[in-house]
Amino acid sequence: xVIKLVTFDALHTLLAPRRPVYVQYSEVFAPFLGALDPxxxxxxxxxxxKQIQKEKPAYRGQAGVLGWWTEVIKGTAIGAGARPxxxxxxxxxxxxxxxxxxxxxxxxxxYDDALPVLWQLRKMNVRTALVSNADTRMRxxxxxxxVSSLLQPLLxxxxxxxxxxxxxxxxxxxxxxxxxxxxxxxxxLHVGDELHSDxxxxxxxxxxxxxxxxxxxxxxxxxxxxxxxxRHVNVxxxxxxxxxxxxxxxxx
Numbered sequence: 396x397v398i399k400l401v402t403f404d405a406l407h408t409l410l411a412p413r414r415p416v417y418v419q420y421s422e423v424f425a426p427f428l429g430a431l432d433p434x435x436x437x438x439x440x441x442x443x444x445k446q447i448q449k450e451k452p453a454y455r456g457q458a459g460v461l462g463w464w465t466e467v468i469k470g471t472a473i474g475a476g477a478r479p480x481x482x483x484x485x486x487x488x489x490x491x492x493x494x495x496x497x498x499x500x501x502x503x504x505x506y507d508d509a510l511p512v513l514w515q516l517r518k519m520n521v522r523t524a525l526v527s528n529a530d531t532r533m534r535x536x537x538x539x540x541x542v543s544s545l546l547q548p549l550l551x552x553x554x555x556x557x558x559x560x561x562x563x564x565x566x567x568x569x570x571x572x573x574x575x576x577x578x579x580x581x582x583x584l585h586v587g588d589e590l591h592s593d594x595x596x597x598x599x600x601x602x603x604x605x606x607x608x609x610x611x612x613x614x615x616x617x618x619x620x621x622x623x624x625x626r627h628v629n630v631x632x633x634x635x636x637x638x639x640x641x642x643x644x645x646x647x
Contacts, residue, residue: 404587405527427485428477439474460530498532499539508634513545528558560596589618
């Protein structure tokens, strides 16, 4: 079976925070909230983000993306030990700085294998696209990293109102007008770091799927659940392994 389309998740697949998120949050918090323990910020960010994602999937809420992230930032700071009153008084200054930072290359970087793999897939006439649960700022990030032209279409949950593992996310990208015609599920591959949203979501939609598990520090931010069962899961250590698989499939 020839692979005609490879879709990628964004965060911890093609790109990663330039430095750990909790480190960047700590730097921005410090002038307003004083020195907070980075490890406390790290744990508070993870728990707050998970809670908000559960309560308001796909950035739902009257205040939109800005309000959604304001809740995450506020909860992170308070959960890390900052005084609630100080947090309330400084949110108007903290939130814009963090929102701007994580809208560009200031906050994010591409993995070393991302551009070479995307370019090689293009040379092979394999289409590449993005399917991400990120908000619309991801467009700004990808533009700043000069990779948007290699990922068409860009399907972001904030813009379509649903998120992976919803099967419709994977169906939409295969039928997008930018692909100039529908591509069958079995001609498509999705790559991401989340077992449930990326791997099982894509498989349920009939696509091939690969779960990315980078070794060492590059894999620190990946979405890993305690006790996750990776038996019978197609796990790859980097994007070069994805490229090798596609080349083998298309050479058969």
